[in-house]
Amino acid sequence: MRFLCLATVLAATAVCGAATAAPSLWVQCDGLPKPESLAKQTAKAGLTILTGGFYGLTIEGGGEPAGGEEGVTACKQALVDPVLEPFWERRVSLLRSKALHEVEAGRPDVGLKDLEATRAAAAGHVDAVAFNRSLGVSTKLFEASLLAKQGRTAEAERLAVEAADARPWSARIQRLASAILAIDPAYSADEERVLTRLARLDPDGLATRAAAREWGDPTGAADDWAAEAQAMRRLEPNGEFVPETFEYTLGSAVRLPYPLAKAALAAAWAGRADQAKALLAELDGLKPWAPEVMPKNKFQAARATSTMKVSALMIERAAPYRKATQAWLLANEGKFQEAQDMIDGLPAEPATFELARATAKGLGRPEAPALAGRDDLIKSLREGRAERLVVLDYARSLPLLEETEPSRQRAGKPMSGLPGRDNKLKTGEISVRVEGYRGMAAAEEQALLRAAQVARTAGAKGFVLTERRDFEKFYVSAYSPRPTGNSPNPQMVETVTELVLLNPDPPPAYAERAGLAIDPEKVWAELSPFYVLPAEVK
Secondary structure (H helix, E strand, O other), rough: OEEEEEEEOOOOOOOOOOOEEEEEHHHHHHHHOOOOOOOHHHHHHHHOOOOOOHHHOOOOOOOOOOHHHHHHHHHHHHOOOOEEEEEEEEHHHHHHHHHHHHHHHHHHHHHHEEEEHHHHHHOOOOOOHHHOHHHHHHHHHHHHHHHHOOOOHHHHHHHHHHHHOOOOOOHHHHHHHHHOOOOOOOHHHHHHHHHHHHHOOOOOOHHHEEEEHOOOOOOHHHHHHHHHHHHHOOOOOOEEEOOOOEEOOHHHHHOHHHHHHHHHHHHHHHOOOHHHHHHHHHHHOOOOOOOOOOOOOOOHHOOOOHHHHHHHHHHHHHHHHHHHHHHHHHHHHHOOOHHHOOOOOOOOOOHHHHHHHHHHHHHHOHHHHHOOOOHHHHHHHHHHHHOOOOOHHHHHHOOOOOOOOHHHHHHHHOOOOOOEEEEEEOOOOEEEEEOOOOOHHHHHHHHHHHHHHHHHHHOOOEEEEEEEEEEEEEEOOOOOEOOOOOOHHHHHHHHEEEEEEEEEOOOHHHHHHHOOOEEEHHHHHHHHHHHHOOOOOO
């Protein structure tokens, strides 16, 4: 997945008028206005169905929340207002926002207590489907990130898995959850489930699963790295132009050497000598990329020069894995002393630690010294991965209110079919493009629904995703490069998904993704109730 930010320029116009009233303390807390009484809402039920007002969540009259201490003060006042009493979901929203403001103010411990209080607020509402998929998911991920920062990894993992299971068709949610599960390198069934979803929904997720499987499933890791190498072979050597950003992607000249080297090492570790030797031969045949003719355009020439340098660097960085592969091949042939002599200088990874163990055992020596650095590596990985978590990414993983097509229709904006558009590419792939205003997860799911609709119409039993590009769009003034408003969230999101249909298998060029096929009937059954009016769910 390539995740990019776009800026759309708006012409600025001077407007004279009355001064805007200061936002209410409710808006200052979580960005949403004060809820009306249930009596008032009942009188205009149609509107509350659209906006979620029965839960104390409505977008009309909202604005940008305050930050830090100001936000904390506003949330404290809102949380003791008697009008909040019947609105348990809004209480969760306020508590989550107070937690965010406490983090902004440098008090993550206090924020964690607020997030723990959200569970009490939501107690007894386990069947609240909309809450469980949206506010419930982001609250759990937020709490999980803070727990992980405190070293409470097991608790963080439990919440991350619950969040991922509640939104199984969102690659964004699976990726956030997987980063928490990766803190402890030990591979689990939960991590396998989450990472398999990620690999299915985002082709770039395959490498993530491959690396994680090295800690518990060497054979699976070998399969994944081989599949990742095949995916890189399909790329253009110097990348492709992305019209949305006027930039180029990284091509196979840069992206192939590493997964190819990892695939060779994993194959040797798994005892697949012939496969490992074939991959080594391919790796040895890689040469630094160079264009047939250097472009005359200065920009193109500079880009080609950069690719040449990075290509050479990536081939150089693959060398230690080549050496480790050769050592494993020797060990598998019983040449333990020769393998032992090659261990010094190898990268510290599961495959090389297991190589050290195998050679020590083969030579009749104690295994413990060979594994001396393994615990240090695991400790370093745990600390580094927890430190790299960006808490705000988890706090803002989903918007408070998500846009769905039934809501649009009830608002008097009928649509023709599902949102987005699709077209067939020259490569034979089908491209699906969906834009949205209220969160990437909803756009992802709507794109999957449209892909499922395409597959069902074609009579295909399944499809596989071959490419994803996600974009966040911010509007900026013509007189300033800064986004309009104070929100850190994008004003629009867009996802572009490319896929191939299974008839019954994927085309040979995409054979490595056959095990990651998506059932269009399953997608339609599970997602259409959220985005299609009941009369259209078939």
